[in-house]
Amino acid sequence: MATSTHIQPTLVFADETGNIYDHPDLLMLCRRGDEITLPRPDELMPLPAESEFFLLPGRSALGFDPETGQVEEMEELAVAVFASPAHTLSALAAYRTRPEAPVLPLFAYGAVGYAEGKFWVCARKVDQDRRQVFSGIPRERIENGARKLLTELPKNRLVRHLTGCALTYGCPAAKNFALGRFEAPLPTSRVCNARCVGCISLQPEDSGFPSTQNRIAFKPTEREVAEVMRRHQSKEKRPILSFGQGCEGEPLTEAELIAKAVTLFRKGGGKGTVNINTNASLPDTLPDLAKAGVNSIRVSLNSTRKGPYEAYYRPNGYAFEDVVRSIHTAKAAGMFVSLNLLYFPGLTDGEKEWDALAELITATKLDFVQMRNMNLDPELVLGLMRGHDFGPCMGLANFLKRMKKTCPWIEFGYFNPYLDPQTKLPVLGK
Numbered sequence: 001m002a003t004s005t006h007i008q009p010t011l012v013f014a015d016e017t018g019n020i021y022d023h024p025d026l027l028m029l030c031r032r033g034d035e036i037t038l039p040r041p042d043e044l045m046p047l048p049a050e051s052e053f054f055l056l057p058g059r060s061a062l063g064f065d066p067e068t069g070q071v072e073e074m075e076e077l078a079v080a081v082f083a084s085p086a087h088t089l090s091a092l093a094a095y096r097t098r099p100e101a102p103v104l105p106l107f108a109y110g111a112v113g114y115a116e117g118k119f120w121v122c123a124r125k126v127d128q129d130r131r132q133v134f135s136g137i138p139r140e141r142i143e144n145g146a147r148k149l150l151t152e153l154p155k156n157r158l159v160r161h162l163t164g165c166a167l168t169y170g171c172p173a174a175k176n177f178a179l180g181r182f183e184a185p186l187p188t189s190r191v192c193n194a195r196c197v198g199c200i201s202l203q204p205e206d207s208g209f210p211s212t213q214n215r216i217a218f219k220p221t222e223r224e225v226a227e228v229m230r231r232h233q234s235k236e237k238r239p240i241l242s243f244g245q246g247c248e249g250e251p252l253t254e255a256e257l258i259a260k261a262v263t264l265f266r267k268g269g270g271k272g273t274v275n276i277n278t279n280a281s282l283p284d285t286l287p288d289l290a291k292a293g294v295n296s297i298r299v300s301l302n303s304t305r306k307g308p309y310e311a312y313y314r315p316n317g318y319a320f321e322d323v324v325r326s327i328h329t330a331k332a333a334g335m336f337v338s339l340n341l342l343y344f345p346g347l348t349d350g351e352k353e354w355d356a357l358a359e360l361i362t363a364t365k366l367d368f369v370q371m372r373n374m375n376l377d378p379e380l381v382l383g384l385m386r387g388h389d390f391g392p393c394m395g396l397a398n399f400l401k402r403m404k405k406t407c408p409w410i411e412f413g414y415f416n417p418y419l420d421p422q423t424k425l426p427v428l429g430k
Helices: 140-152 157-169 172-179 222-233 251-267 283-292 306-313 321-331 351-364 378-385 395-405
Strands: 012-015 020-028 030-032 035-037 044-048 051-067 070-082 087-089 095-096 112-115 117-127 183-185 239-245 273-278 297-302 336-343 368-373 411-413
Touching: 012 051, 020 070, 020 112, 070 112, 087 368, 117 395, 140 157, 157 172, 157 222, 172 183, 183 222, 222 239, 222 251, 239 251, 251 273, 251 283, 283 321, 283 336, 283 395, 297 321, 306 321, 306 378, 321 351, 351 395
Parallel strands: 183 239, 239 273, 273 297, 297 336, 336 368, 368 411
Antiparallel strands: 012 020, 012 070, 012 112, 020 051, 030 035, 044 117, 051 070, 051 095, 087 117, 112 117
């Protein structure tokens, strides 16, 4: 969807009951890092379908008065949006936090304004894949798909877990499994060797916000995992089968189980892209996984520098150097390597951060960068990163342009791509 180069959206705010209004005079502001500013004209786009509005409790809306040139604080509450999947936020909502404000739940809080009869957001569509678009799909169809799975594989605990994720938590990956399309989730691990501040499946009681999903409570057998893989492959022409989901810990801690399951799947004629979403903490497990038939890994990180990375992931028994070694090891083993880059406007697109990212991509010749949004209270992120210099902010558009210019082989998107079995290259835009 095209951006606009001339409009100036007005401020959007809300009352305590959740009614949303647009201001007649004040202009929309946005946030990049610590900076509160007007949006850049080339970063505005109409709010994508299936996005969600958020009321920000304890946070005053901020708008810009073009007549005085001053930032005005409203008594009413700030509003943000969670842009629908496949969109990366280029700026966050601007607000002033009141003393009683609670910590925000685990979402990304995009800046939103109103003009020409529609809402506008600071974002860019980075992937044409419709894998998490469910408009026009009735819940009944997902429920029927889940019931069919339970009928076909009544003793498979992983199937029971995933159908529960689809129907109870609305997990997009689990819903796609029930529908027999796109990418199937394969959670296996109950434990993790990182203590990510933004972990969605396990949070300490004093964190101030709950986890959004329940972590898997059992260890599936390799036969249960292989059954799920075979079932999904039978329904999808371009199957992607992914370990490392939001409802589990770190999949590499179950590398032996995964290798056995994938070997069983491949020996039975199993085709498709077998991927592991991982923190890449255990590089020595990767050669055996590649030998078993895992042909793709996605390495999650918020930064390609040791200090900011470890401040967020808080590794337990590994270090950032192990992550880099894993990328080298995976490439040497013939795997397709993606970064799951947790993008935070004003930090990730800082000059120093960009230099480190370009150096890593060039040194490892990794293949793909997924431009995911950092789902965490912005002030919590900024607090964690305090003391780390990210350099001047270049903006998302320039960030992506420089990525392609500096590393012309690299592709970027939002989802795990299906790999063509002949070329081993990603098939994009399904």
